[in-house]
Amino acid sequence: MEHDWILSAAEGNYDTLLGFISEDLLTRKDFISGYTVLHWLAKNGQDETLLKLLTYSQTLELNVNVNVRGSGGLTPLHLASMHSQYMVIKLLVGAFEANVDAMDYNGKRPWQYLKEDAPQEMRELLGTWDEDHRCHRTNNVNKNNNTTEIFETIIWNQVEFDAQQETHFETTQTRNNWRLDNVVTPSRWRFWQLFKQEKLLG
Template identity: 45%
Template sequence: MDSNRKTNDSPVPLEAKEHTWMVKGAAGAWPDIYSLFREDTSLLNRQDFITGFTVLHWIAKHGDSRVLNTLGYGVQKSGLSFNVNAKSKGGQTPLHIAAIHGHKNIIRLLVKKYRADVKLRDTAGKKPWQYLSDRSPEILQLLGAPPRAALIEEVGSAEPGWKPPKPRQGLRHHISSASSGQRPLTVAQMVKVSRSSSVAQFFKQKSQHRF
């Protein structure tokens, strides 16, 4: 064993207080977070070395807007500010995380009060609005989604230049026939009609040729 190594060295590459800050944030232990922030305000925007999350990411994940308001008050009083656009290891901002978990009040606060950038993309190339499962017009507009986004069921499928495919001619005929009360022809009936038409045309041509 190396005699020069300190006996109190930790295998975690964080200071004890910073490690506690990260653990309490992940657990949603907000009274402890308030106390730690009062002791050391420099913890505010520290990022976890594994996930890249700040405490604001964890607040966005847990979705308690009261926590954001309470901590935000202390942050403002200390003359500091959240790094609202901090990116995790996956390139996700707190706004991405709030959208993924559907926390609308957090989304409103991040955008309206803290001016989060709605245009930032994560490493998957997605903006926050593309993670929404509940696509209410208000939240879509708040996140800068294109107008057609509310009409598209699949998340993230509204790409630039996207247009709904046109129905084929045969499909339109089938639909119009069904809507008018007529039963669509079966394959056998269509073949029969085709043959009948061909025979009739043949005799017509023979008749004209004779006269």
């Protein structure tokens, strides 16, 4: 049964996966690749099958960890980024709150596996903007040891911008920091609800 499960995962065969579905099999790793069913679906860009599988698992109240680590500490989101599976990235992050800050055993986050020609939308979604901004602010602090500027830098990363700022930002909490996203980008929640609706009704 385990062999059939792995083959079905690699092929994105939802009907077969559904016949075998269980919490144990959803997190079981292929002894050769070290990948779970979620890894295979993410790697192969099977976004529709992944959506159906995770949604159905939720209805059964199965505890499915979308941040499960495979070989090398790679999560499904790492693999989706590595193989330019953009719909899977949107699905994992937007609908199932995959951790964009998860590091593999090489210390790399998912965005660091994006190819150079990856859309800016994907870079922002995976937190590249946050990382670049964090590095920029750190460099500014290193150039000036003024205590006030250091304090302002810390505040910058932990609270919302003042309402009087010309640019408004939406905030979502990631671990203990505030992540800042320009309001020009449509609301993630609204976008992903539309995404899920389109996939489920399509």
